[in-house]
Amino acid sequence: MIDGNPCRMGIDAVGGIAKLAFIINVVKNFSGEIAGFFCGDYLKAHRAGVELARKSYSVELDELADIVIASSSPADMDYWQGIKGLTSAYFAVKPGGAVILAAPCYEGLVHNHPLYAHWLAQPTKVLVEAIEAASPYDLDTDVISAVVALGSRRVLERAEVYMISDGLSEEEIRKMEYIPAASIQEALDAALAKRPQATVGILPIGGISLPVLMKK
Numbered sequence: 001m002i003d004g005n006p007c008r009m010g011i012d013a014v015g016g017i018a019k020l021a022f023i024i025n026v027v028k029n030f031s032g033e034i035a036g037f038f039c040g041d042y043l044k045a046h047r048a049g050v051e052l053a054r055k056s057y058s059v060e061l062d063e064l065a066d067i068v069i070a071s072s073s074p075a076d077m078d079y080w081q082g083i084k085g086l087t088s089a090y091f092a093v094k095p096g097g098a099v100i101l102a103a104p105c106y107e108g109l110v111h112n113h114p115l116y117a118h119w120l121a122q123p124t125k126v127l128v129e130a131i132e133a134a135s136p137y138d139l140d141t142d143v144i145s146a147v148v149a150l151g152s153r154r155v156l157e158r159a160e161v162y163m164i165s166d167g168l169s170e171e172e173i174r175k176m177e178y179i180p181a182a183s184i185q186e187a188l189d190a191a192l193a194k195r196p197q198a199t200v201g202i203l204p205i206g207g208i209s210l211p212v213l214m215k216k
Contacts, residue, residue, distance in 0.1 A: 002050060015042045025049045029056050030205055032074070058212045061092060065201030067191045068093040068159075069184060072103035075207030079103060079168065080110040083152060085206035090155045092201050092211035097159045098191040101206075102184060105167030115142040119149035120176045127153060152176060162187035 002008055025038040027049050035056055038049035070092075072085030082103035089099040110116045119127065119142070127150045134143040155161060156177055163178040164187060173180040181187035192198055203209050 027052045057208055057210045059209050061211050061213050064094040065092060066094050066097045066195050066198035067200045069100045070203040070206035072207045073205050076104045078107040078110050079105045086155050087151055088203055088206040088209045093159045095158050099159050100162045100184060100187040102164045105165050108167050113142055113145045116145040119146045120152055124153045
């Protein structure tokens with residue numbers, strides 16, 4: 001999302017203030033291969049790269065699924081990265097549905113944001129109030145962790161979440177209000193027991209996928 005995106009507008013404004021004269025951006029494909037270089041004016045080159053990135057990472061959907069199985073791949077290192085798979089699933093699952101997230105998280109939850117676990121356990125109202133009240137210079141609040149955690153909460157308000165992870169304990173998973181499962185099959189059986197006629201969608205590379213519901 002470029003137009004009307006406050007974050008993008010801020011980045012562009014800073015580029016202008018800094019008199020950024022030239023950029024080199026790279027867009028990859030799903031296999032990690034370079035799909036294109038975009039060099040030159042920091043706005044024009046970026047916008048051209050966005051168009052290729054949209055083609056590279058968009059997954060077109062005819063309809064939303066009742067159950068979405070998503071891998072966090074290639075964002076597998078920890079749950080600071082792995083949550084990207086959950087974010088992708090949000091755009092593919094029906095309200096009241098279920099997300100099954102496979103996220104290895106080899107290095108655990110996160111290594112450089114000590115309040116991440118705290119914020120992931122908070123309800124939406126608490127997160128929004130903390131984010132709105134925080135100063136950009138307040139490093140103690142770790143507002144970026146609260147923002148990332150808000151993404152998790154938005155998914156939970158839309159669907160229940162099952163999680164399979166070698167790197168996170170059942171306790172850590174439950175604190176985030178997800179349902180721990182030993183395997184994708186176990187989670188799928190549990191989700192189907194509640195939704196016998198469910199449709200199932202799969203995002204095998206959820207960490208870099210952008211599901212897009214096509215207009216009929």
